Amino acid sequence: MEIKRLTLQTNKIKAMKEFYVDTLGFPLITEDELRFCIRTGTDEIEFTSEHVEGDPYYHFAFNIFANKFEESKAWVKERVPLNVSDGDDEVYFSNIDAHALYFYDPAGNIVEFISRHAISENGEEPFSIEGILNISEIGLTVDDAIDAGNKLMEIGIKERDNEPISSTYLNFMGDKTKGIFIILNQPGREWLFSTKRSVVFPLEITTSNGKIVVTSDRKLEVYAPPNEQ
DSSP: OOEEEEEEEOSOHHHHHIIIIIISOOOEEEEOSSEEEEEETTEEEEEEOTTOOSOOOOEEEEEEOTTOHHHHHHHHHTTSOOOOBTTBSOEEETTTTEEEEEEEOTTOOEEEEEEETTTSOOOOSOOSGGGEEEEEEEEEEOSOHHHHHHHHHHTTOOBTTOOOOOSSSOEEEEETTTTEEEEEEOTTOBOTTSSOBOOOOOEEEEETTEEEEEOTTSOEEEEOOGGGO
16 A cells, blocks of 8 residues: 555645745645645645635654654754654654654644664665655544444555554554555544644545545545546
C-alpha cells in the first residue's frame, strides 16, 4: 500500500499556503481561492477550505532519508519550533529503528519527519525539502475502528503485524517494509509529542489500494480502485 494523495481541511488556507510553500518550500502544484496542492516527494497533499466546519487538524508524517535525521532536525528548527515531550525534541523508536521529530503547522496539524534507518535509502545532498521521500503516515480517526479496519482489509490494507484491530490502541494499517501506514484510531487518543487528542474530521486518502473518505457527517466510505469495483 502507498499513499498517493491526501485531501485535508483547514480554515487557515492563506497561512497554510505561506507555511508550506514559502517557509518550507514544498513545490506548489495547483491553487485557487479555496485550496492549494503541494508535491510531497512522490505524493501530493491538497488543503481545502471548502465547506469547513470547526477547526480541523490531523496527524501526518513524511519519510526522509535514513542518514539525514540530524540534518533535517537542524533544517526544521531554522523554520519552525519543534514540539517537545518530557524535555526531548526527538524520539527514537527502537522497535522499528527510526528517529522522528514533530512540529505544528499554522492549522495545528501534528507534522512528523521520520527517518527509518532500516528501510529508507540514504541521501547524498545536504538536507532540503527535496529530502522528503513520501507520505509515511496519516491518522484516520473514526467512531468505529474495528468496522473501519474490516473495510480497509477488504481492499488489501492490513494491520502491519497481522494483529486484530483494536478499538483502544493505534492500528498501523499498511506495509512495514515500505514504512507507509494509515494510523487507524478512535477519538480521544493523545497524539505523540502533542497535547492534542484525535478527533473525527473529514478527509480523503487516495492510496494504491483505493480511496478512503471520512465525510462531513462522520461516515467512513472505502472505495476499491475502479477496475476492481
